[in-house]
Amino acid sequence: xxxxxxxxxxxxxxxxxxxxxxxxxxxxxxxxxxxxxxxxxxxxxxxxxxxxxxxxxxxxxxxxxxxxxxxxxxxxxxxxxxxxxxxxxxxxxxxxxxxxxxxxxxxxxxxxxxxxxxxxxxxxxxxxxxxxxxxxxxxxxxxxxxxxxxxxxxxxxxxxxxxxxxxxxxxxxxxxxxxxxxxxxxxxxxxxxxxxxxxxxxxxxxxxxxxxxxxxxxxxxxxxxxxxxxxxxxxxxxxxxxxxxxxxxxxxxxxxxxxxxxxxxxxxxxxxxxxxxxxxxxxxxxxxxxxxxxxxxxxxxxxxxxxxxxxxxxxxxxxxxxxxxxxxxxxxxxxxxxxxxxxxxxxxxxxxx
Amino acid sequence: xxxxxxxxxxxxxxxxxxxxxxxxxxxxxxxxxxxxxxxxxxxxxxxxxxxxxxxxxxxxxxxxxxxxxxxxxxxxxxxxxxxxxxxxx
Numbered sequence: 001x002x003x004x005x006x007x008x009x010x011x012x013x014x015x016x017x018x019x020x021x022x023x024x025x026x027x028x029x030x031x032x033x034x035x036x037x038x039x040x041x042x043x044x045x046x047x048x049x050x051x052x053x054x055x056x057x058x059x060x061x062x063x064x065x066x067x068x069x070x071x072x073x074x075x076x077x078x079x080x081x082x083x084x085x086x087x088x089x090x091x092x093x094x095x096x097x098x099x100x101x102x103x104x105x106x107x108x109x110x111x112x113x114x115x116x117x118x119x120x121x122x123x124x125x126x127x128x129x130x131x132x133x134x135x136x137x138x139x140x141x142x143x144x145x146x147x148x149x150x151x152x153x154x155x156x157x158x159x160x161x162x163x164x165x166x167x168x169x170x171x172x173x174x175x176x177x178x179x180x181x182x183x184x185x186x187x188x189x190x191x192x193x194x195x196x197x198x199x200x201x202x203x204x205x206x207x208x209x210x211x212x213x214x215x216x217x218x219x220x221x222x223x224x225x226x227x228x229x230x231x232x233x234x235x236x237x238x239x240x241x242x243x244x245x246x247x248x249x250x251x252x253x254x255x256x257x258x259x260x261x262x263x264x265x266x267x268x269x270x271x272x273x274x275x276x277x278x279x280x281x282x283x284x285x286x287x288x289x290x291x292x293x294x295x296x297x298x299x300x301x302x303x304x305x306x307x308x309x310x311x312x313x314x315x316x317x318x319x320x321x322x323x324x325x326x327x328x329x330x331x332x333x334x335x336x337x338x339x340x341x342x343x344x345x346x347x348x349x350x351x352x353x
Numbered sequence: 354x355x356x357x358x359x360x361x362x363x364x365x366x367x368x369x370x371x372x373x374x375x376x377x378x379x380x381x382x383x384x385x386x387x388x389x390x391x392x393x394x395x396x397x398x399x400x401x402x403x404x405x406x407x408x409x410x411x412x413x414x415x416x417x418x419x420x421x422x423x424x425x426x427x428x429x430x431x432x433x434x435x436x437x438x439x440x441x442x
Binding site: 043045046047134135136137138139159160161162163164165166167182183184185186187198200205208233235238242243244245246248249252253 | 360361362371406407409411414415416418419434436437438439440441442
């Protein structure tokens with residue numbers, strides 16, 4: 001049995017969950033199933049922090065948290081696991097979340113992974129879990145998760161939020177429609193609101209992530225009859241709650257993913273890893289290297305460009321009026337531009353090819 | 354009359370309204386009527402004569418793709434909801 005800092009869990013592993021065990025639909029049997037369950041949370045921003053918080057407190061046995069980003073002050077309005085010290089310590093989100101969560105429940109195994117989820121790593125990140133949870137902020141990654149889940153016949157839970165509105169649906173391959181059945185393609189830039197134009201309210205994210213979390217608890221404990229079979233849409237500002245009837249779309253839609261089993265995102269035919277980051281005036285340049293970067297060497301090379309700071313997780317410097325945040329795998333987030341081509345030039349100039 | 358529910362991102366193109374009463378016996382006719390009043394919304398929902406792939410339309414919470422698509426009949430007091438995908442999080 002895992003050690004607990006105060007020793008409480010060592011005597012009765014169920015006792016700390018007594019208030020949810022008393023909920024009859026869960027019970028002790030359900031709790032034991034949760035404790036034997038494994039999940040991957042893709043993205044640890046607003047949705048992901050609420051998801052991870054709920055599931056770790058509820059005692060899900062293994063929680064892998066995957067996120068590509070670092071923490072900024074404007075995240076703190078809604079990303080509930082982070083605080084100002086995480087910003088000043090330059091911690092990646094996955095690592096900061098893991099540190100908080102281990103203090104909340106030391107019995108749970110938490111695996112932070114600082115990486116950009118893409119078609120080369122998503123199977124490895126999800127192969128050994130029972131359920132995949134959506135904490136992302138973009139449809140590109142969601143279609144990728146959808147492909148990986150359908151291919152592996154693994155359930156996943158979609159959630160999206162903007163402004164005061166949110167959507168969620170629970171996908172069980174072969175039993176429910178998949179996300180591509182319902183949302184055939186992602187909105188192109190300029191055709192819909194973004195977090196930059198519409199903003200986002202913390203409570204809206206918390207509601208959708210909480211729906212996702214309770215669906216996760218049902219799925220992991222086998223309470224399949226209680227699952228949401230439709231697309232839920234809410235608007236917490238004007239009190240709208242709808243259950244859009246999508247269950248009948250299964251098999252009816254000519255879905256490339258779940259009907260034809262064409263996994264275009266998973267096979268890398270669709271999607272680009274160099275991308276602007278919504279509402280951030282930043283571009284992520286994906287340039288994965290086979291060997292991790294040596295930050296000490298890189299810092300020495302960049303010393304002429306100005307002040308360079310680094311810890312074990314990332315290296316940061318400013319040059320040409322842009323702030324560069326570089327990760328050990330070679331990926332960089334360049335702040336101060338939304339121009340992908342310009343960001344690629346800047347990357348080559350300071351970090352090579 | 355049928356009522357069209359306008360999603361938040363499109364409300365700036367509908368004079369800030371969250372719903373619009375209109376006329377028409379099918380989803381297509383209802384959207385055409387809406388487009389006469391607010392052409393920018395029509396362009397964001399329809400591409401030529403077809404529904405854009407990232408927008409879904411529901412009549413009384415039923416997805417029109419398993420009804421009769423844009424030819425789905427609309428009756429008096431029916432609610433036609435335009436629901437774009439929500440990308441953030």
